[in-house]
Amino acid sequence: MDSAASQKSIIALDGWLQTPAGVYVRAWEQACLDELTADIFGYNAVQIGLPQIDALAANRMPNKWQAATRASSLDQLAVSAAGKQIAVALDFAELPFASQSLDLVVLPHVLEFAAEPHQVLREVERVLIPEGQVIICGFNPASLWGLRQGIGRIARSPYLPVAGEFISLPRMKDWLKLLNLGVTRSHFGCYAPPCRSTKWLDRFAFMEQSGQRWWPYLGAVYMVHAIKRVKGMTIIGPAWKKSATAPKAVPATNRE
Template sequence: MDSAASEKSIIALERWLQSPAGAYVRAWEQACLDKLTADIFGFNAVQIGVPQLDALAASRMPNKWQAATRLSSADELAYAAAGRQVAVALDFADLPFASQSLDLVVLPHVLEFAAEPHQVLREVERVLIPEGQLIVCGFNPASLWGIRQGMGRITSSDYLPAAGEFISLPRLKDWLKLLNLGATRNHFGCYAPPLRTAKWLDRFAFAEGAGQRWWPYLGAVYVVHAIKRVKGMTIIGPAWNKKASKAPQAVPAANRNERKQHDQHQNESNAA
């Protein structure tokens, strides 16, 4: 997939997110991201792609950016009204940030539609500080939606955007591990069947609770939370002054026996 094709596929994703199924996904992901980002502290955070989702809305970091490959006047006004700063990037594989400058990066459905997903991850690893955090949102191929998408490609009736290459969670974890990005938490959601109308999706609202309980790994979408680990780095804590213990030290048994024999010989010599 070249850059032009990647750009078209991302546009197709943004249009799909306006559909009833897309709104269902956005609502669940927004709630999940709000819970995750509210407890991540630092100074600089960036969301890459998918401006329809405000992934950093609940973040308390003072500096937050939306990285976009294009920016219309309407988008600029919308971002300004929401108080969101925009960093325009020609390519998500070449981010306009210095190395080790970001505390948090959020990738909502970017890897699935990127021309070079591995390079995007390498670039994210570059800009993250040691112990910096990454959140990835993706469609789960091991779900009813993933099965429906596979059947749709055969019948030319796609349910999800056709250009996406959906990544399984084990495969994504392998990619992250190669870059020393250790996955710490996984979240799955959107257990309703692949339906196209809001009416029918609402009727299956009960599936959310049932899915979380009975088949938690079969949600249509997942959110992965990872941390950048740096080998050989140790966190140095405060040097506490420890007072020397005044308690008497125990005498080893061997020493006690030698002392007893010495005293016995001494007493015998005095008696003689």
């Protein structure tokens, strides 16, 4: 898949996100992102792709931007999910940011539709400051939705956009580890079967809690949170002054 094709496939995902299943996924991801980003501090944060979700809504950094693909339509470039102007249209494999300039990067469903996901991750590692953070959203191939997608490819009736190459969480963790991006937390959600109507998705809403308890790694969507580790760097806390210790008393027998 070349770069232009991968960007068009992301646009296909945009259309799928308007379906009942897409609305279901967006609701879970928005809630999870709000929880994850609320306590991440710094100055500069970027959300790359998927403007239907405001991944940085709960974050309090002073500078927050959304970036879209160059293949996005004018309507998609004009406004984001929260009514904010999209700052830049870019090629995901060549991020137009200075090295070590960003505190947080959010990648909602970018890697699985990218022509070169490894290159995208390398670029993210480059632009993150030491101890900078990245959050990645992806579809879980080890789920009912992943199974349905595999059958759908054979029957030519896919449930999810066909252009995506879904990446398992263990594989994603291996990729991150190679770039010294240490995973701190991961979350799974959307346990309902792959239904196409809101009515049936609502009927299986009870599976959300059951899935978290009984089969937590089989959610249709996962989210992974990682921190950029720099070898040889140690974070030093404040240097507190130690009070001068009083001189030890000399025993009377030793006094002259």
